[in-house]
Amino acid sequence: MSFIEIDNNKCKSCYLCIDVCPFKLIKKSETIGKTGQNIVEFKDENSKCSACKMCAMMCPDIAITKVWKT
Amino acid sequence: MQQVYSTPKSIKKDSTFTFCAGCDHGLAIKLVAEVLDELNLRENTIAVASSGCSVFLYDFLDVDCIESPHGRACAVATGIKRAHRALNEEKFVFTYQGDGDFASIGLSESLHSALRGENISVICINNTNYGMTGGQMGPTTVLGQHTTTSPNGRNVKYHGYPIKTAEQIALCDGTCFSARVALCDIKNIINAKEQIKKCFEYQKQNLGFSFVEILSSCPTNWKLSPSDSHKKIKEELSEIYPLKVFKDIKEND
Numbered sequence: 001m002s003f004i005e006i007d008n009n010k011c012k013s014c015y016l017c018i019d020v021c022p023f024k025l026i027k028k029s030e031t032i033g034k035t036g037q038n039i040v041e042f043k044d045e046n047s048k049c050s051a052c053k054m055c056a057m058m059c060p061d062i063a064i065t066k067v068w069k070t
Numbered sequence: 071m072q073q074v075y076s077t078p079k080s081i082k083k084d085s086t087f088t089f090c091a092g093c094d095h096g097l098a099i100k101l102v103a104e105v106l107d108e109l110n111l112r113e114n115t116i117a118v119a120s121s122g123c124s125v126f127l128y129d130f131l132d133v134d135c136i137e138s139p140h141g142r143a144c145a146v147a148t149g150i151k152r153a154h155r156a157l158n159e160e161k162f163v164f165t166y167q168g169d170g171d172f173a174s175i176g177l178s179e180s181l182h183s184a185l186r187g188e189n190i191s192v193i194c195i196n197n198t199n200y201g202m203t204g205g206q207m208g209p210t211t212v213l214g215q216h217t218t219t220s221p222n223g224r225n226v227k228y229h230g231y232p233i234k235t236a237e238q239i240a241l242c243d244g245t246c247f248s249a250r251v252a253l254c255d256i257k258n259i260i261n262a263k264e265q266i267k268k269c270f271e272y273q274k275q276n277l278g279f280s281f282v283e284i285l286s287s288c289p290t291n292w293k294l295s296p297s298d299s300h301k302k303i304k305e306e307l308s309e310i311y312p313l314k315v316f317k318d319i320k321e322n323d
């Protein structure tokens with residue numbers, strides 16, 4: 001089961017990662033981040049993440065700090 | 071389990087970018103850091119920061135950094151490169167500048183560094199305005215574009231034409247590499263990194279002035295979401311500012 005790690009203190013809620021994930025595994029969360037907006041969370045109930053790392057490549061704030069492939 | 075992505079080593083630990091949400095400056099600096107890592111340049115680099123939104127470059131990159139007065143980054147880089155050469159030390163020296171910094175207030179320093187074939191590299195962020203000071207019209211503001219100092223849109227009769235920086239730099243005989251790239255989608259991000267890598271490698275090979283212009287978003291001053299800003303670059307701005315390599319002395323030979 002591949003997965004990503006998001007640093008909640010770095011996410012600025014730009015939502016560029018949401019657009020880029022081919023499986024739509026990143027969504028707005030309930031948590032409010034430092035920009036006053038909802039930060040994002042990774043939810044992959046069906047183990048679809050392929051560790052393509054496009055979300056990490058797209059994040060301008062390096063808030064997606066790690067991508068793990070299994 | 072295998073880690074397939076990690077924060078570049080050339081980014082300072084625990085540093086947080088000061089850019090607005092979704093600003094392409096962050097993407098550009100990340101790519102620069104990745105290239106510094108891959109070319110093993112971190113310990114031997116002196117980065118020259120400029121005035122603009124990227125003024126705190128020294129807080130983000132884990133390399134030696136010097137701040138330059140507005141527009142003078144190429145002149146400062148020239149001095150650093152030459153002074154170290156005089157001491158028989160070869161340093162990797164690059165500037166990171168906004169378009170206002172490089173192509174307006176600093177145009178003379180920039181152009182003459184290219185004409186001298188100064189062996190430095192330049193990353194120039196073209197976000198079509200003066201971002202840091204509140205989105206005034208800059209040298210790259212496109213015709214019709216509304217900014218705080220062109221509230222009715224840039225008008226050719228009154229304001230003149232925007233500059234095509236990468237094309238102009240390619241015309242200089244001392245330039246070894248000049249390209250324009252964008253960061254509006256994954257394909258372009260991959261290409262941008264390749265061109266930045268080439269730009270840096272050419273300096274290592276002593277080929278002359280190497281330059282990459284990055285067509286970048288400024289969601290705050292464009293008053294668009296980060297996603298719509300990328301769409302604007304893809305659909306409108308890249309038509310006006312073509313994404314291509316304008317000069318590569320290795321290819322032309």
Ligand SMILES: Cc1ncc(C[n+]2csc(CCOP(=O)(O)OP(=O)(O)O)c2C)c(N)n1
Pocket residue numbers: 121122123124140167168169170171172195197199200201202203208
């Ligand atoms: C000599 C001087 N004049 C004016 C300024 C004010 N100033 C600071 S940043 C800036 C504009 C920077 O715009 P740009 O280079 O396009 O970079 P961006 O902020 O868009 O990344 C200006 C005019 C200054 N710092 N120094």
Ligand code: SF4
Pocket residue numbers: 006010011012013014015016017018040058059060061062063064
């Ligand atoms: S791209 Fe990065 S900063 Fe933007 S919403 Fe996703 S994790 Fe947060």
Ligand code: SF4
Pocket residue numbers: 088089090092093094095123197201202287288289290291
């Ligand atoms: S003002 Fe524009 S260029 Fe400056 S940090 Fe904000 S979005 Fe980026």
